[in-house]
Amino acid sequence: MSSPDITPADVAAVNQVLQTTTLSIGPQIEAFEKATAEYVGAAHAVGVNSGTSGLHLAVIAAAVQENELVITSPFSFVASANAILYERAIPVFVDVDPKTGNLDPLLVAECASDLTRGGSAADKWLPPSIKNQKSKIKNLTALLPVHAYGQPADMDPILAAARQYDLAVIEDACEAIGAEYKGRKAGTLGAAAIFAFYPNKQMTTGEGGMLVTDRKDWANLFRSLRNQGRDVFDGWLNHTRLGYNYRLDEMSAALGLAQIKRLDELLAKRARVAEWYNERLAKQECIELPYLAPTTTRMSWFVYVIRVKPPASRDEIVRRLAAVGIPSRPYFTPIHLQPFYRDRFGYQRGAFPVTEYLGDVALALPFSSVMTEAQVDFVCENLLRAHLNISEQW
Ligand SMILES: *Cc1c(COP(=O)(O)O)cnc(C)c1O
Numbered sequence: 001m002s003s004p005d006i007t008p009a010d011v012a013a014v015n016q017v018l019q020t021t022t023l024s025i026g027p028q029i030e031a032f033e034k035a036t037a038e039y040v041g042a043a044h045a046v047g048v049n050s051g052t053s054g055l056h057l058a059v060i061a062a063a064v065q066e067n068e069l070v071i072t073s074p075f076s077f078v079a080s081a082n083a084i085l086y087e088r089a090i091p092v093f094v095d096v097d098p099k100t101g102n103l104d105p106l107l108v109a110e111c112a113s114d115l116t117r118g119g120s121a122a123d124k125w126l127p128p129s130i131k132n133q134k135s136k137i138k139n140l141t142a143l144l145p146v147h148a149y150g151q152p153a154d155m156d157p158i159l160a161a162a163r164q165y166d167l168a169v170i171e172d173a174c175e176a177i178g179a180e181y182k183g184r185k186a187g188t189l190g191a192a193a194i195f196a197f198y199p200n201k202q203m204t205t206g207e208g209g210m211l212v213t214d215r216k217d218w219a220n221l222f223r224s225l226r227n228q229g230r231d232v233f234d235g236w237l238n239h240t241r242l243g244y245n246y247r248l249d250e251m252s253a254a255l256g257l258a259q260i261k262r263l264d265e266l267l268a269k270r271a272r273v274a275e276w277y278n279e280r281l282a283k284q285e286c287i288e289l290p291y292l293a294p295t296t297t298r299m300s301w302f303v304y305v306i307r308v309k310p311p312a313s314r315d316e317i318v319r320r321l322a323a324v325g326i327p328s329r330p331y332f333t334p335i336h337l338q339p340f341y342r343d344r345f346g347y348q349r350g351a352f353p354v355t356e357y358l359g360d361v362a363l364a365l366p367f368s369s370v371m372t373e374a375q376v377d378f379v380c381e382n383l384l385r386a387h388l389n390i391s392e393q394w
Pocket residue numbers: 049050051052053076077079080146172174175196197198208209
């Protein structure tokens with residue numbers, strides 16, 4: 001599906017760390033943090049061992065308490081909503097824009113208004129199984145928009161709603177490093193943002209993530225929380241607060257540093273692969289190409305996702321591509337329909353129609369910066385053949 005882009009220089013950078021005695025909390029993470037803060041244009045960057053741990057720490061920094069509400073997107077990777085559950089808060093899903101798959105800002109504003117008002121106005125937004133436990137529900141405290149596929153959410157109206165209702169904004173920018181919204185970098189729009197560096201992301205550290213923020217107090221808190229709750233001035237065995245081991249090791253940080261130095265090149269290579277796909281798949285009856293909003297002044301291509309519309313069948317295409325050895329998969333599978341979200345919150349199909357529609361038709365094709373034009377050709381030839389055969393059958 002995807003491949004990391006690793007050069008001999010990347011390998012050498014990691015190797016070099018292994019020649020030293022400092023394999024954690026050393027010069028590499030410091031340099032990687034500095035380079036990321038500079039790249040993004042944020043005052044502080046704090047490395048962690050995954051995007052998910054970064055999301056968790058941002059939710060803690062936003063002081064989200066048990067049974068408080070956080071508005072987020074159901075059309076995302078499950079980690080963005082899970083981070084809210086880690087703090088025993090309640091994710092309130094709001095449906096997405098059908099074109100971008102990002103949070104619909106009008107619905108966010110409406111939802112924030114209704115939840116702030118409370119009473120029966122709040123009902124339609126709450127998870128089904130929570131509606132009859134309203135006495136335990138507390139106030140709305142944060143917004144957690146996701147920049148899906150590497151395209152920034154429409155942040156200005158979301159930020160306006162946040163100001164109006166005094167909500168912290170956490171950007172899940174795990175798929176969007178380098179992306180720009182109206183000329184502003186993803187990661188600088190909310191109070192804190194998280195990038196992720198799993199091997200399928202635009203740049204990788206193996207496992208890893210990075211929090212960015214302009215708030216010094218939050219950066220200090222992140223440093224403490226990732227390191228077992230030690231404060232910067234604490235001794236090794238003095239723990240000021242409940243913390244975690246979310247540290248990023250030096251080998252990973254060295255790889256991240258080498259990769260972020262090449263990030264613009266990596267993003268340009270991905271944009272070229274996306275362009276190859278666009279050229280070959282344009283103007284097909286049942287295939288819709290990725291949509292870029294006018295507010296997206298720079299796309300950071302994380303995945304290449306088309307929509308396969310009836311009479312063609314997305315799932316049949318997946319099977320036919322698999323038969324010739326081409327991996328492809330639905331992306332995303334709606335969070336509210338994941339088994340434990342259904343069990344815990346009582347969600348059923350129909351709760352978020354746009355998200356579910358996208359979940360039914362979206363198909364991620366093989367995609368990475370190391371893909372060749374010949375490989376794109378091979379995927380597209382097989383895809384078009386599969387989709388034509390299916391259309392004919394109908
Ligand atoms: C990748 C990703 C994450 C989590 O990253 P990990 O490093 O795998 O924990 C969170 N949110 C979104 C939208 C992602 O794509």
